[in-house]
Amino acid sequence: xxxxxxxxxxxxxxxxxxxxxxxxxxxxxxxxxxxxxxxxxxxxxxxxxxxxxxxxxxxxxxxxxxxxxxxxxxxxxxxxxxxxxxxxxxxxxxxxxxxxxxxxxxxxxxxxxxxxxxxxxxxxxxxxxxxxxxxxxxxxxxxxxxxxxxxxxxxxxxxxxxxxxxxxxxxxxxxxxxxxxxxxxxxxxxxxxxxxxxxxxxxxxxxxxxxxxxxxxxxxxxxxxxxxxxxxxxxxxxxxxxxxxx
Amino acid sequence: xxxxxxxxxxxxxxxxxxxxxxxxxxxxxxxxxxxxxxxxxxxxxxxxxxxxxxxxxxxxxxxxxxxxxxxxxxxxxxxxxxxxxxxxxxxxxxxxxxxxxxxxxxxxxxxxxxxxxxxxxxxxxxxxxxxxxxxxxxxxxxxxxxxxxxxxxxxxxxxxxxxxxxxxxxxxxxxxxxxxxxxxxxxxxxxxxxxxxxxxxxxxxxxxxxxxxxxxxxxxxxxxxxxxxxxxxxxxxxxxxxxxxxxxxxxxxxxxxxxxxxxxxxxxxxxxxxxxxxxxxxxxxxxxxxxxxxxxxxxxxxxxxxxxxxxxxxxxxxxxxxxxxxxxxxxxxxxxxxxxxxxxxxxxxxxxxxxxxxxxxxxxxxxxxxxxxxxxxxxxxxxxxxxxxxxxxxxxxxxxxxxxxxxxxxxxxxxxxxxxxxxxxxxxxxxxxxxxxxxxxxxxxxxxxxxxxxxxxxxxxxxxxxxxxxxxxxxxxxxxxxxxxxxxxxxxxxxxxxxxxxxxxxxxxxxxxxxxxxxxxxxxxxxx
Numbered sequence: 007x008x009x010x011x012x013x014x015x016x017x018x019x020x021x022x023x024x025x026x027x028x029x030x031x032x033x034x035x036x037x038x039x040x041x042x043x044x045x046x047x048x049x050x051x052x053x054x055x056x057x058x059x060x061x062x063x064x065x066x067x068x069x070x071x072x073x074x075x076x077x078x079x080x081x082x083x084x085x086x087x088x089x090x091x092x093x094x095x096x097x098x099x100x101x102x103x104x105x106x107x108x109x110x111x112x113x114x115x116x117x118x119x120x121x122x123x124x125x126x127x128x129x130x131x132x133x134x135x136x137x138x139x140x141x142x143x144x145x146x147x148x149x150x151x152x153x154x155x156x157x158x159x160x161x162x163x164x165x166x167x168x169x170x171x172x173x174x175x176x177x178x179x180x181x182x183x184x185x186x187x188x189x190x191x192x193x194x195x196x197x198x199x200x201x202x203x204x205x206x207x208x209x210x211x212x213x214x215x216x217x218x219x220x221x222x223x224x225x226x227x228x229x230x231x232x233x234x235x236x237x238x239x240x241x242x243x244x245x246x247x248x249x250x251x252x
Numbered sequence: 253x254x255x256x257x258x259x260x261x262x263x264x265x266x267x268x269x270x271x272x273x274x275x276x277x278x279x280x281x282x283x284x285x286x287x288x289x290x291x292x293x294x295x296x297x298x299x300x301x302x303x304x305x306x307x308x309x310x311x312x313x314x315x316x317x318x319x320x321x322x323x324x325x326x327x328x329x330x331x332x333x334x335x336x337x338x339x340x341x342x343x344x345x346x347x348x349x350x351x352x353x354x355x356x357x358x359x360x361x362x363x364x365x366x367x368x369x370x371x372x373x374x375x376x377x378x379x380x381x382x383x384x385x386x387x388x389x390x391x392x393x394x395x396x397x398x399x400x401x402x403x404x405x406x407x408x409x410x411x412x413x414x415x416x417x418x419x420x421x422x423x424x425x426x427x428x429x430x431x432x433x434x435x436x437x438x439x440x441x442x443x444x445x446x447x448x449x450x451x452x453x454x455x456x457x458x459x460x461x462x463x464x465x466x467x468x469x470x471x472x473x474x475x476x477x478x479x480x481x482x483x484x485x486x487x488x489x490x491x492x493x494x495x496x497x498x499x500x501x502x503x504x505x506x507x508x509x510x511x512x513x514x515x516x517x518x519x520x521x522x523x524x525x526x527x528x529x530x531x532x533x534x535x536x537x538x539x540x541x542x543x544x545x546x547x548x549x550x551x552x553x554x555x556x557x558x559x560x561x562x563x564x565x566x567x568x569x570x571x572x573x574x575x576x577x578x579x580x581x582x583x584x585x586x587x588x589x590x591x592x593x594x595x596x597x598x599x600x601x602x603x604x605x606x607x608x609x610x611x612x613x614x615x616x617x618x619x620x621x622x623x624x625x626x627x628x629x630x631x632x633x634x635x636x637x638x639x640x641x642x643x644x645x646x647x648x649x650x651x652x653x654x655x656x657x658x659x660x661x662x663x664x665x666x667x668x669x670x671x672x673x674x675x676x677x678x679x680x681x682x683x684x685x686x687x688x689x690x691x692x693x694x695x696x697x698x699x700x701x702x703x704x705x706x707x708x709x710x711x712x713x714x715x716x717x718x719x720x721x722x723x724x725x726x727x728x729x730x731x732x733x734x735x736x737x738x739x740x741x742x743x744x745x746x747x748x749x750x751x752x753x754x755x756x757x758x759x760x761x762x763x764x765x766x767x768x769x770x771x772x773x774x775x776x777x778x779x780x
Binding site for chain 2: 012015016019023030033034037038048049050051052053054056057058060061062064065068069071072075099102103106107110111113114115118119123127130131134135138139209210213217218221224225229230231232233234
């Protein structure tokens with residue numbers, strides 16, 4: 007980031023931080039300062055508000071210094087430019103950024119709490135790796151679309167509450183399994199006729215098969231950590247383990 | 253404990269650690285994994301220690317420490333592989349190594365360069381370890397005099413100095429990052445009155461922010477985004493045949509080694525800054541004191557040896573304030589502090605009473621970790637070179653999954669994941685806007701200590717702040733904090749520069765005129 011652009015960003019982040027600091031100060035001023043709490047009469051120096059107030063004032067003061075420094079550095083013309091609305095940037099770099107953030111948010115907020123951890127991980131790795139490992143970014147858009155559709159489906163299913171109904175616990179897992187098959191099909195078609203793409207897809211498939219298996223076994227049976235959501239695959243693994251033990 | 257007693261405990265620890273074959277396997281495994289982490293683009297020592305912490309929950313403390321220190325030492329050393337073989341440092345710590353290592357590899361001496369790096373790193377870690385065992389008890393003893401006044405100021409000083417030294421842009425941004433960390437640390441019920449602060453009626457926030465998801469979010473998510481967004485990939489590494497320890501060259505450069513080790517330990521002991529700065533300072537010192545500075549930048553072994561000795565000596569240095577004061581000396585040490593907290597170890601002045609042999613035991617593990625690194629480096633380097641060919645698009649998603657399961661595994665709480673993502677995204681934007689992340693994380697860790705001790709101190713003096721200025725150590729810390737801030741005022745800086753210019757007459761030397769034309773590519777990781 008060049009210096010002038012950085013100062014423009016500083017101006018905005020300084021203002022944003024100042025706003026957050028004010029919110030923090032308002033919040034902290036509502037804590038008991040000299041009023042009684044839990045039957046104890048407070049004094050200012052033991053108040054739970056003391057430290058947040060100091061920190062809030064510190065952030066406010068420093069962010070204002072940042073704003074002034076940035077404004078001085080920009081000058082009048084630069085300041086006018088900084089206050090105008092920035093143009094939307096759809097460069098490939100920004101598209102990749104959006105894909106990464108969407109994939110991570112979808113995985114953490116939608117998939118991990120509701121879908122069998124093995125399946126959620128396999129799907130995440132498949133779309134994430136194919137999106138970035140296939141040459142020339144050919145995998146980016148189809149994989150992102152497939153993933154976002156499946157994330158939407160998961161959110162919708164959770165909203166209905168049907169997953170709690172006995173007998174329907176595994177429906178979402180089955181849907182995600184079908185989603186994985188769909189993502190596989192999409193990538194297989196995208197890489198058709200290009201030996202390099204096909205080779206890279208094979209690398210991806212290896213990783214997708216090995217990583218969730220190793221992680222689930224390591225955490226579930228090695229470290230005895232129950233996985234965030236144990237569904238169709240983990241329960242099958244559990245059944246297989248008991249069958250092997252006799 | 254006297255010196256002989258300490259040596260007895262030290263060697264006793266080594267023997268008892270090595271007596272368990274599981275420890276040996278974990279030591280060599282973690283060291284190798286660390287070398288891979290350091291060598292791979294986008295993976296850092298901090299991230300390695302963070303992810304490995306999640307696998308050590310169920311292990312006994314000493315085994316967990318073997319794994320974590322093995323990873324730490326290995327990763328700091330591993331960054332030199334891509335620096336030497338591809339001219340792209342794997343970690344910021346190895347950025348200076350590329351200056352001399354790559355020209356050596358271009359001349360077909362890649363194996364020699366790696367041999368020198370390996371031995372220098374071993375010696376650096378060993379000297380750092382000696383300093384740790386000698387200095388740490390003295391500091392711990394001094395720190396026993398500390399009361400709430402000093403603890404509050406110490407936490408404040410730690411955040412201030414790390415903000416000052418880690419800021420790549422305006423110093424004020426480092427301080428703001430530290431204050432944001434302190435602000436985050438106020439979330440949850442306060443420890444003295446149990447009053448809920450900024451919890452927004454969410455019971456999950458009552459206990460405050462867990463350290464591990466904050467650390468993993470702050471260090472892993474920005475890294476994952478950066479590496480994949482920029483499609484980071486290394487070039488084809490230079491071929492390596494045999495790796496030799498090069499004892500003659502090492503002996504010839506003994507003075508550089510000793511000086512670099514001292515620089516590394518000194519820089520490591522300063523909170524928040526770490527191996528990267530140690531590497532560059534040591535490289536600069538080697539060049540400035542060399543009789544043939546014109547050879548620097550063209551494959552000069554002393555430059556490479558100096559850099560690698562310093563960045564590994566930094567590890568021992570970073571552990572000194574961590575163990576004795578509870579203030580981490582470098583970004584990976586921040587993560588190590590989190591790991592120790594998880595294992596129920598409270599580091600700080602009381603460590604010599606709570607766990608009398610702990611510092612000696614850590615020193616013994618550090619020696620074993622550096623020995624494992626040396627053996628791995630000498631024997632397995634050709635295998636590590638293969639790792640450099642792994643595409644980032646394949647291992648970064650795995651790192652993302654490991655971050656998720658690692659954050660969840662502590663406390664088996666989905667809420668930790670909900671916390672990790674926004675913190676990670678905020679850390680990403682902050683790093684993009686040139687705010688350093690280390691002060692933020694140090695702020696989150698030291699915040700409760702600062703809050704509690706400030707109020708305790710004022711409680712003792714019934715609201716009177718004068719003891720902060722009348723107690724000797726406290727006054728020294730106040731003066732240090734004020735000097736740190738005043739030194740950043742532009743007028744003071746200009747005055748200081750003028751004074752220095754007057755005091756030191758510049759002497760144009762050949763070294764100044766022979767600034768190397770080729771500079772290594774910027775490190776793939778901004779922090780270690």
